[in-house]
Amino acid sequence: MKEVSSNKIDALRDIILDKAGNEKEKLITNAHQEANEWLEREREKLQKETDLIIQDAYKHADDIRRRQIMSAEREKSTDTLRTQNRVFSDALSKLQDKLVQLRDSKNYINILTGMTVDAIESLKDVDDLTLRLSAVDANHAKDIIAKIKKLFPKVTLTFDKEPAPILGGCWISTLDNSRQVNLDWQNLTQEMADTLAEQLLPLL
Secondary structure, eight states, X not given: OHHHHHHHHHHHHHHHHHHHHHHHHHHHHHHHHHHXXXXXXXXXXXXXXXXXXXXXXXXXXXXXXXXHHHHHHHHHHHHHHHHHHHHHHXXXXXXXXXXXXXXXXXXXXXXXXXXXHHHHHHTTTOOEEEEEOOGGGGGGHHHHHHHHHHHOTTOEEXXXXXXXXXXXXXXXXXXXXXXXXXXXXXXXXXXXXHHHHHHHGGGO
16 A cells, blocks of 8 residues: 555656646746847847937937038138128228329329319309318418319318318318318228229129
8 A cells, every 4th residue: 555655656746747847848938938028129129229329329410510511601701701801901991092192193283173173063052161181281272272263263262271180182161061072082982992892892
């Protein structure tokens, strides 16, 4: 009786061990499968995150490149404007210098007289006028007034000894200073600025 029981116990033990072994294999297999599935999901997540990081990096790099291009274009545009302004300013300065150099001309008194005539004709309804010259040209006032007297007998032109703050040319005004015509080198240069710009800018 004891022997049978022992055999049954051994058989039962073998069954239990086999069953346990099978369960163990199933558990190991399921664990591997779950581990593989988890690993695959994590890889997909990581790939997505990596793709997003790469996309952001490309976008950031593209933004930087775009800003650099815009900055370069602005700098180029600024350099162009700076060059144009420098050339334009130099041209105006040279033009003004040329006008000032007219003082060395033998016809300088006639030039000043001609400018005075233009100013008087601009104020043709006024007979009493005042002439102002630069301090350097003050010595020409008497000759200019004498010439004007012959050209405009009805006009009384009086020389104002207070020098005009100009490089050359003349200022003509009414006695009450309500109207004034400034035909000096600075104003003439500025009046010619638009014409000069039209000629220069296409070349720059």
